[in-house]
Amino acid sequence: MKKEYTITVYTENQIGLLNRIAIIFSRRKINIDSLNVSPSEVESIHRFTIVINETVEVVRKLCLQIEKQVEVLKAYYNTNDEIIWQEMALYKVPTDAVAEKLQVERLLREYGARAVVIRKDYTIFETTGHREETDRLIQFLEPYGLIEFVRTARIAIIKASSGFHDKIREFEAVEPAEELIENEFLDKGQAVFTM
């Protein structure tokens, strides 16, 4: 059964690696629904957060193909209940509409929104949340002349994760710790792909 999976990949910061990872999906005609790449908590290590809709078998194989890339340190996949995730959204609306018609107070309270810029001609609100939450705010603002809207990719933290600081030391060792080659065969049940 297909469902939403979040793939987290730790990599070196290398030109061309984004393409190497992207073509693993496109070769199999799999759409990437959301993609975020940014520096991780460990210096020089980048973190990819990729969201796709696929079966667990396919996701597992994709992660192994990703990990096979020379500059990839580790790839994890998780269902939505195993992660905490957020997307950020910016909304640009005419200031007069905001000032006159909109109940700004309600907006701020109900949607957790924040005004980033208030100018004579337009105001920009920001909010973070799940897709449905940011979508709801679009619907709310549309009648007031929403000028522009943008949303970031998903960023996610794996609930069971203890970070990558310790891991990187193990990677740097010439003789890796056994844990680094953990996989669903070698490790039992819930411990699979946890960090």
Place this chain on the structure above:
Amino acid sequence: MSAIVKEISGSQAVLEACIAEGVDTIFGYPGGAIMPIYDALYDYNDRLKHVLVRHEQGGIHAGQGYARSSGKVGVVFATSGPGATNLVTGLADAMIDSTPLVCITGQVFAHLLGTDAFQETDVINITTPVTKWNYQITDATEIPHILSKAFYIAGSGRPGPVLIDISKNAQIQKFNYEGYTKCNHIRSYRPKPIVRKEYIEAAAQLINDAKKPFVIFGQGVILGRAEKEFKAFIEKGGLPAAWTILGLSALPTDHPQNVGMLGMHGNYGPNVLTNECDVLIAVGMRFDDRVTGRLDKYAKQAKIVHLDIDPAEINKNVTATVPVWGDCKETLPLLTQLIQEKQHKEWLALFNQYTKDEHDAVINAELHPTKGELTMGEVIHLLNELTGGNAIVVTDVGQHQMVACRYAKFNETKSNITSGGLGTMGFALPAAIGAKFGALDRTVVAVIGDGGFQMTLQEMGTIMQTGLNVKILILNNRFLGMVRQWQELFNDRRYSFVDIQSPDFVQLAKAYGIHGASVDDRELLKNALQTMLDHEGSYLLEVMVGKENNVFPMVPQGCSVSEIRLK
């Protein structure tokens, strides 16, 4: 290494890296963007042998042949633009067949990147899907470090092709060279998974409990240099073993436990009994669709032990009961230690019974015909007799490839060189050239069809210029035989563009200074082959074989391996 710092050019650094890595032969073709490297090569002529090919595709296939006959990393030079794009087929071939290569391409000056400069092409992005790793160098100081990584990545773990694109300014640039240090660790790269004892134990348990164990092996045994370990393993367990096309020659073909070839045109017993064994032990192979046939009817009754160095291969096509990650050079001896000494006489006899049936139905007629047109099988059979199974046989792609792999005898490993995964027509001639350079003391016979030969026959020019001794055996059926066979069997004999005309190959060879002959008479065949083998230097022998002979047995596409057809 050396503390003496000297100033050298990027080009010199490339060649110093090759020397430090023990490279003795480079296959290449010069051009504008790689001229500085070729200029430097002029002074390295005494230490590095460069083979000028006639087309970059020929160069990379030669590099592949060299890598596969020698077990070393093949090195290929090409220029930017068309030079680099001509490498793509070979890269894809090397990628899917896990062949270690380092390809160095020239690139336009760094300041011209992205300007559509003359002979500029985005080589890195074109080659990304078909390389294990690639990298663009625009500063000479990167060269020693990046090339050491390139050789390490190409040759370690599951091998594969690496491409390094070097802009012209970096080739020219002088820098302080501090010597070359071989790479042996990259923190994000794990060439070998750690061997886990519990899985070796579980695998041994399955094998010890098995009544009908069956080993299938691939090129992993050769790439892991584990031929001895493999032989010890199957001998102790009394395990029948069958090979994939790339595993061929890892175990001598006349070994009593070698039961033959797997897959679409493999042997009868190994295919049928795949669906009767109780434990299937796969060693260094990847369950290609040409081996498994219909997956949902493949070895469903069996427990599966899968030994592979590449974690991504485990459970990719066939679900393993016990996965044994690791280099088979390490895992096989551990497994051998734990398995009981056994002989599965009745089970092995069953394979022999199927072999007998196949002999009666197919093989006898193919190898020992007494009348009618010549068969490909009898040519290979005679070749076996004359070489004693000691030659390296390089094959192209198609019917002759299947026949050669089915019937060729091999005593030594690294003797069968063929394009298995990609199925690249035109592979054999250049690969044979490379194979010869990789094993100068061995006889190299390139078995090629009339179609495939015409794809890369310009490499006869390379043979001419190098004075190399390669035997070219063309099995000419005046058809693109494999496609014709499928059209006959599955498209109601609608022979759509498979009727291919050929030039006079013997005359063509003569134009390149290569002696040759053509034979279509059974009486003369053996002598003709003997003449080819005895000839000092390269020789082309064309054998006119039956026009519409088919390769059998055959597992038709979409069928299970047990539905293999004998006719």
